[in-house]
Amino acid sequence: MISSFEKFEEHELKAQEDHEKAAKHESGKRRGGTIKNWQLHHLTLPGGDENQKLFAEYNPTAMLDPGPLMFSGTVVDDPARRWKPGNHMRSSYIVSIDREKGIIETQNTVYKVIDEGDDVLPDLGNGILGVFY
Template sequence: MKNVDHKKNGGLIKNWQAQDSGSSSVLTGTVVEDPAGRFEPGDRMRSSYIVSIDRVKGIIETTNSIYRVTHEIVIHKKGIYKFVRISDLHPDDQGDLRKFLRGRNAPLPPAEIAGNTAWPNDYRDFARGTDQNEGFF
């Protein structure tokens, strides 16, 4: 990491992803704690550009802050399927995602466990607190 003395403590973020934003990536995730007081626990956040990621230590440095992170959400791909593993989520959120997914279909790629996968768009809607199917029926 570069000289980080001037950067604020961004706190702890769970269920995080490094998402492409044009020529760089930004951190998105769910706030567990924010000592800077910008977010409440449970809020979704989006950071400034990522400077470095240390997955072993669970640290992400952005242009403005240093974040501790847990439970990276990866979009897996097997054959034609793109999916999220529910078991990748923080344990506190797995049941909520399963409840959110009730009545929806889910991918079942080879060698995956039934009930442990979700389509990336369904996970995105869950994480954002939106439901694209709401009012559809």
């Protein structure tokens, strides 16, 4: 006979599995949800070409324009449950941007971005690195 507690545990485990499945993009990366009022931040690496090469060596998938890029914005939804709707977020380094499809892929996550972005908030450059959540 299954106890009420065991049924509850079974239900919670199934809910967690469903959540994890929903939070994964077909690329295998975490699905970051939908972000609005987003802004690209162009980072500048100190030390010139040598640091640029070191950065590229340690972050081979990061997009360089000419330095690394991050983005920030306002969360609409987040299936990974890291942020609540209305929270501001900052990404890891960007790997690719598909403006036509409204997709930004970072080293860890794939986000859906809505609106045009880039014109709501200023490019904080390296200043974005000082923003903690």
